[in-house]
Amino acid sequence: MGETGKLVYSAFPEPLHTIGDAAYWLCRRIRMNDILAMLLALTAPEPDTAYFDQLLARGSGAPIEIINCREPLVPTEIPGETIICGTVAVPEDHDAPHNGRTVELAFAILRADTMYPAADPVVYLHGGPGIGNLNGGLSFMAEVFGKFRDTRDVIIFDQRAAGISSDSVSCYEQITQNVSQIILGETGALEADEDGNPVVSKFMRDCLAEIETDGTDLSKYNTRQNALDVPMVLKAIGYEEWNLYGISYGTKLTLETMRVAPDGIRSVVIDGVAPPWVRLYDTLTVPLAESIVRLVDDCAADAACAEAYPELGGVIRDLIAKATAGELMVDGNAVPAKLVLDFVSKRNNRHNTGSITPYLPAMMYELKRGGETPTIELVVDDYKYSPPPPDAEAVMTARSDDLTEQQTQLLSLALKDAQVIDLANQSLGVAVAELRKALGRSRQLGPLPGLFDEELSAALPDTIGTPEAAREALKDYAGLQIGDPSRARLTEFVADNFDGPHLSRLMSLVEAMTDDEVAAVYVYVAQTVQSHTLPFQQESIDLMLYACQEDMPFNSIEGYRETAADQPFDVTAAWDNSALGFFSICKAFQPAERENWHDVVESDIPTVSIGSGWDTQTAASWAQEATRGLTNAQHFFIAEAGHGALAYRDCVKDMTAAFIDNPARKLGDQCVKETAVQPFYIAPWVKAENAE
Numbered sequence: 001m002g003e004t005g006k007l008v009y010s011a012f013p014e015p016l017h018t019i020g021d022a023a024y025w026l027c028r029r030i031r032m033n034d035i036l037a038m039l040l041a042l043t044a045p046e047p048d049t050a051y052f053d054q055l056l057a058r059g060s061g062a063p064i065e066i067i068n069c070r071e072p073l074v075p076t077e078i079p080g081e082t083i084i085c086g087t088v089a090v091p092e093d094h095d096a097p098h099n100g101r102t103v104e105l106a107f108a109i110l111r112a113d114t115m116y117p118a119a120d121p122v123v124y125l126h127g128g129p130g131i132g133n134l135n136g137g138l139s140f141m142a143e144v145f146g147k148f149r150d151t152r153d154v155i156i157f158d159q160r161a162a163g164i165s166s167d168s169v170s171c172y173e174q175i176t177q178n179v180s181q182i183i184l185g186e187t188g189a190l191e192a193d194e195d196g197n198p199v200v201s202k203f204m205r206d207c208l209a210e211i212e213t214d215g216t217d218l219s220k221y222n223t224r225q226n227a228l229d230v231p232m233v234l235k236a237i238g239y240e241e242w243n244l245y246g247i248s249y250g251t252k253l254t255l256e257t258m259r260v261a262p263d264g265i266r267s268v269v270i271d272g273v274a275p276p277w278v279r280l281y282d283t284l285t286v287p288l289a290e291s292i293v294r295l296v297d298d299c300a301a302d303a304a305c306a307e308a309y310p311e312l313g314g315v316i317r318d319l320i321a322k323a324t325a326g327e328l329m330v331d332g333n334a335v336p337a338k339l340v341l342d343f344v345s346k347r348n349n350r351h352n353t354g355s356i357t358p359y360l361p362a363m364m365y366e367l368k369r370g371g372e373t374p375t376i377e378l379v380v381d382d383y384k385y386s387p388p389p390p391d392a393e394a395v396m397t398a399r400s401d402d403l404t405e406q407q408t409q410l411l412s413l414a415l416k417d418a419q420v421i422d423l424a425n426q427s428l429g430v431a432v433a434e435l436r437k438a439l440g441r442s443r444q445l446g447p448l449p450g451l452f453d454e455e456l457s458a459a460l461p462d463t464i465g466t467p468e469a470a471r472e473a474l475k476d477y478a479g480l481q482i483g484d485p486s487r488a489r490l491t492e493f494v495a496d497n498f499d500g501p502h503l504s505r506l507m508s509l510v511e512a513m514t515d516d517e518v519a520a521v522y523v524y525v526a527q528t529v530q531s532h533t534l535p536f537q538q539e540s541i542d543l544m545l546y547a548c549q550e551d552m553p554f555n556s557i558e559g560y561r562e563t564a565a566d567q568p569f570d571v572t573a574a575w576d577n578s579a580l581g582f583f584s585i586c587k588a589f590q591p592a593e594r595e596n597w598h599d600v601v602e603s604d605i606p607t608v609s610i611g612s613g614w615d616t617q618t619a620a621s622w623a624q625e626a627t628r629g630l631t632n633a634q635h636f637f638i639a640e641a642g643h644g645a646l647a648y649r650d651c652v653k654d655m656t657a658a659f660i661d662n663p664a665r666k667l668g669d670q671c672v673k674e675t676a677v678q679p680f681y682i683a684p685w686v687k688a689e690n691a692e
Helices: 022-028 032-043 050-057 138-144 146-150 172-177 179-183 202-213 223-237 249-260 286-301 303-308 312-324 337-349 357-369 374-382 392-399 405-445 447-463 467-479 487-497 500-512 515-554 557-565 572-588 621-629 650-661 670-674 684-691
Strands: 064-067 083-091 102-110 122-125 154-157 242-248 265-273 607-612 633-638
Touching: 032 405, 083 223, 102 138, 102 223, 122 223, 122 249, 138 146, 138 154, 146 650, 154 223, 172 202, 172 467, 202 515, 202 572, 223 249, 242 249, 249 265, 265 621, 265 650, 286 303, 286 312, 286 337, 286 357, 303 357, 312 337, 312 357, 312 572, 337 357, 337 572, 357 374, 392 405, 447 500, 447 515, 467 487, 467 515, 487 500, 487 515, 515 572, 557 572, 607 621, 607 650, 621 633, 633 650, 633 670, 650 670
Parallel strands: 122 154, 122 242, 242 265, 265 607, 607 633
Antiparallel strands: 064 083, 083 102, 102 154
C-alpha cells in the first residue's frame, strides 16, 4: 500500500546486484595490515602475475588473449594478481573445427584465497541463456562464490551468444542506426500483422539478416556446442579437472556437458534446475502454480495457520478469478490478477531481506475480506517483517538490566568504537572505489585517452542541448565501433558534434595521441556502447537463439495453453504476455532440432541437485526430476530460497562447498532444516474475530 492506500506493483523492489560493495568487502579484511597490503598491490606499477602466469603456461589447445576486466570489481580485487580476464577462441562448429570460423569467449579467473589451492576449480555456468556476467557482474559473482575461493579458483565465462561473448551474433550496423531507441527500449516491441496478430519487430528481422550476411551460422549457437566449449576453455586456461556449478539455463548446459563432454568433470551442482527434457515453454506456468500449491499445503500442515486461514487454496482461486474479471477492489481501485500472483512470485527478488512466506495467507485473506489490509501494509510498505540489524541503542536497551555499571560503561565504549569503525570502513570503501576507477581509466586508456574521455563527458551537457542533437551524437559515437579505428574518423566525430572551447581541447588531445592511444579510444568506445546495448541483445537475440532454435520445436502455444489450463491455479496473468512474445518472436528463427537433445541425461558423476520453494522460473520438483538418470546424485529442497538458492542462503554455500571438497560425502539435512518455512503469521484481526 502506498500513502494513498493503493496497491502498487513497484512496492517490491528489484534485487540489488551490487552485493560486494566497498564497505562489505573491507569489513571482511578489517586488519590494517591487510588494507595496507591491498593498497600497495592496487597502486603498484605492475601486479604480481606469477600465479596466473604459471597457470596459463600449462594451458593447451585454444589460443588465449588477456583483456581488461570490466568494472565494477570489488575494491580488494587486484587485476592480474587476484583476478584475471581474457578470451579463448573456440570453433564456431566443433564438428568442423578447421573451417576457420571461431567464437571469442570471455572468461575471468577469481584466484583462490589460499597459498595451497585445490587443482580443480569451481566453474560457474550461468543462466539465461544469453545473460553473461563479465560486463558489470563480477562483483556480485565474487560475493556469491566467495565461499569456494577459500579452497579453489572460481572460473566464470560468458557463453557463446552471451554477455561480452556476443560479438559473432551482434548486428552492429543495426545497433548503430537504432542505438538511442535501443537504450530507451523502443526497438523490441512486436509489430502487428494485418489481422492484428503480434509478429517479430522489424529491428529483429534486420538484425538477424545482418548477422547471417557476415557468414555466422546461427544454428551453431546451441547448448551442445556450448557444452563442447566448456572443456576447451578450461584446458586452454590450464586446468585438467573441474567442478561445475550451474544455475537456471546453466543447469541445462551442465547436464548436456555431462552427456557430451564428461571428461574432466569431478563433481556437479545444479541449482534452480531446467532439465532439457522438460518442455520449458509449454510449462511456463508450472513453477508459479507449484509454488502456490506448496504454500497452501504448508499452511494446511500448520495447525494455527489452518485454523486462521481455512480453505486457503479456494480463497486464492477466488481472488484470481475476481481480479481477472476486474471485480477485486481495494480502496476503490481494481487489483489486477498479476499483482495477486506477484505476492508469491516476487519473493524471488528478495536476496537480502527476510521471507514474506509466513505473511502470505494473511495477505490473501485481507484481499478476500476487503476493507483494511494491515498485513499487506506491514509487508509491502514498511518491510517490518524483516528485522533491522540491532543498533547501539537497541543493544544497550537489551542489556541494561543484565550488566553492572562498569560493564555497561565498557559496553557503551565498545559500541562507540564499533560505530567509528563502521564509518571509517564506509569512507575507506568509497576512497578505494574512486582510486580503482582513476587507476583503471589511466591504465586501460593511457593518460591522453583518459583525458579525452573525461573531456568528452564534460563537453556533452554544454554542447548537446536538444534531444535530437543527443540522438545524433549518440548514433555517431556508436558508429565508431564499426570500421577503421583511424585518427581521421575520430577527428570527424569531434568536429561534427562539438564546438567552442571543448572542441579545441578535444581536437588537441586527438592530435597529441599516438596511434596506439587512438586505437585504445576505439576499444573503450566499443565497450561503452556494448554495455548499454548488450542487455537488449541478451534478451532479444541471444536468448532467442537458444529458445527458438532448440526448444520451440519441442513446444507450442497450444501446448502452453493446455498445460496452463491443467494447473490447479490460474497463473496465466503472470505469463500470457511473455509466452505470446516468445512464440511470436520465434517466427523469425529457423528451428534446428538435434538428436537426443530432449533425452534424459545418464551419468554417474557425483551430483547435488537443488530446488527452491520460492522459485517461479524453474519448478522445485524439476530438481528431483533431473536426477532420474543420475546414479550418484543427492537431491535437496530449500524451502525459503528463490531461483538459484546459492544467492539466497549461506548454508547452501556451506553445503555445496563441502560437497565439492569431497564429492563422495553424503550430506546431511542441516541446511534443509535451517531454511524450512517458519510458523505462519496470525494477524491481529484473526484473534479479534475469534474472540467475538
